[in-house]
Amino acid sequence: MYTPGNLIYFDPFYFKDGSESKPKYFLVLKVIGDSAILASLPSSVDHLPRNLQINHGCIEIPEGNINCYVFKSNLPITKNDWSFKFDTFLYGQWIDDFSISLLQDIYPVEEIDYKIIGELTDLELKSVIDCFAKSATVKRKYKRMLS
Numbered sequence: 001m002y003t004p005g006n007l008i009y010f011d012p013f014y015f016k017d018g019s020e021s022k023p024k025y026f027l028v029l030k031v032i033g034d035s036a037i038l039a040s041l042p043s044s045v046d047h048l049p050r051n052l053q054i055n056h057g058c059i060e061i062p063e064g065n066i067n068c069y070v071f072k073s074n075l076p077i078t079k080n081d082w083s084f085k086f087d088t089f090l091y092g093q094w095i096d097d098f099s100i101s102l103l104q105d106i107y108p109v110e111e112i113d114y115k116i117i118g119e120l121t122d123l124e125l126k127s128v129i130d131c132f133a134k135s136a137t138v139k140r141k142y143k144r145m146l147s
Helices: 100-106 122-133 140-146
Strands: 006-013 022-032 036-040 057-061 066-071 088-091 096-099 114-119
Touching: 022 122, 022 140, 036 100, 036 140, 057 122, 066 122, 096 100, 122 140
Parallel strands: none
Antiparallel strands: 006 022, 006 114, 022 036, 036 096, 057 066, 066 088
């Protein structure tokens, strides 16, 4: 389940910071040893400058402290041709690490606690990882893990 490139849907997702739980997508970027994973939580909320043209792929604006990977709506991104219904954003500053055992405790049953949507295509996963690994805004420890 926690394999790099897997896109998982949790309903609800319980945030580490105690924010209100809600349905959430979860993209596994890397497995860290046997105990943790590095992941990004895609968002349909656009926090990019209004005058910026939004294309599919990596957006890096170092002077604005912006790093984002965009999945354009209705563009298949997984090996099973699944796509988001809306433009969806992965923000480099929101990458985080998660304990696998804690996730397994909170979400034990597939199709009830979570659903595996699909696996990103190899090219899409490589593009996302490259975008974050080369970013000026992603935390150094995460960039090292992704490189």
